[in-house]
Amino acid sequence: EPEVTQTPSHQVTQMGQEVILRCVPISNHLYFYWYRQILGQKVEFLVSFYNNEISEKSEIFDDQFSVERPDGSNFTLKIRSTKLEDSAMYFCASSDEAGAYEQYFGPGTRLTVT
Amino acid sequence: GESVGLHLPTLSVQEGDNSIINCAYSNSASDYFIWYKQESGKGPQFIIDIRSNMDKRQGQRVTVLLNKTVKHLSLQIAATQPGDSAVYFCAENRPGNTPLVFGKGTRLSVIA
Numbered sequence: 001e002p003e004v005t006q007t008p009s010h011q012v013t014q015m016g017q018e019v020i021l022r023c024v025p026i027s028n029h030l031y032f033y034w035y036r037q038i039l040g041q042k043v044e045f046l047v048s049f050y051n052n053e054i055s056e057k058s059e060i061f062d063d064q065f066s067v068e069r070p071d072g073s074n075f076t077l078k079i080r081s082t083k084l085e086d087s088a089m090y091f092c093a094s095s096d097e098a099g100a101y102e103q104y105f106g107p108g109t110r111l112t113v114t
Numbered sequence: 115g116e117s118v119g120l121h122l123p124t125l126s127v128q129e130g131d132n133s134i135i136n137c138a139y140s141n142s143a144s145d146y147f148i149w150y151k152q153e154s155g156k157g158p159q160f161i162i163d164i165r166s167n168m169d170k171r172q173g174q175r176v177t178v179l180l181n182k183t184v185k186h187l188s189l190q191i192a193a194t195q196p197g198d199s200a201v202y203f204c205a206e207n208r209p210g211n212t213p214l215v216f217g218k219g220t221r222l223s224v225i226a
Contacts, residue, residue, distance in 0.1 A: 004157075033213065043158060043203065045213040056213060091157050101146060101207065103214060105157035 002026045004106035006092050012112045013082055021077045021109045023092030032075045033093040033103060034067065036060070043091065049075065082113045126223045133191040135220045137204035142185060146207040148214065149178060149189045153200045161189070161202075191222075199224045 005024045013019050025032050034046040048055040049067055066078045075094075079086055089110050093103040127133045139147070145166040150158035164171045164178045164187075171178050177190040187204050201221050205214040 006157075035214075042218045043205075043214075043216040045215070048213055058213075102148075102160065102163060104160060105150075108155075108157045 002028075004092055004094055004104055006090075006106040006109050008109060009107065010110045010112070012114065015084055015113055016081050019079050019082055019111060021079075021090050021092075021111070023075045023077070023106055024073050025075055025092065025094030026096075026104060027073070029094035029096045029104075031055075031095045031097070031103075032067075032069070033095075034077045035091045035093060035105075036088040037091065037108075038088045046077070046090075079111075082111075084113050087111055087113045123218070124221045124223070126225055127194050129196060129224050129226050130193055133189075133194045133198070133222055135189045135191075135202050135204075135222065137187040137189075137217055139185050139187060139204075139206050141206065141208055142182070144206040144208050147178070147180060147187050148205045148207075149176075149187075150203045150205060150216075151198075151200045152203060152219070158203060194222075194224050196224045196226055198222060 004026055007022045011019055032049040035043050036046055037043045045058050047057040047061045047067055052069060064080045068076050075092060089108040091108045092106040095101060095103045148163045149161040151161050152158045162173045162176050162178050164180050169180050175192045179188045189202060191198055199222055201219040203216050203219045205216045207214055
């Protein structure tokens, strides 16, 4: 069964450093998302991406964040200068329909900022 | 404010019993709802969904009920198994291509 994959599974970085989180969405999906989940809290939307541009972003997704689809398979989230409060699980998701119907999530990347 | 929330943060059930996990939503315009299961250290796993033009949908051992009158969503798991132990989230999609809004989650513990 097709699945969303994410790398790395765990990333440790120092405050102020840049990180890139990588995702490979399901191959025939067209809509891509990043969410994050701070430990013990609910999943929060960051950004959605379609047709090589951002469709929507939350207020969490400030100028420190960017997304890119550098080729036909990868979807990346970059945090330019990490802060302690960026520590969280970051989930990539994809869907093949407009809107949020049937989003499939990857296993997540645990980001720890020290 | 608008929110998706859960009535019970934790639920313990005996193996073999049925489980019912509840969720309240506040936006009557929401038109699509999903239940996700999240095991420790993993991403949310799609379980079942329902659109607002339905009030019940069944899957394998799971049933989702939607009561639009009181803005309530529930997930029923039949013959609960130890492998069902996880955190369950409901999520809603509001019209206009908006992203999923997740509730806080309910932890289901199955007692063998």
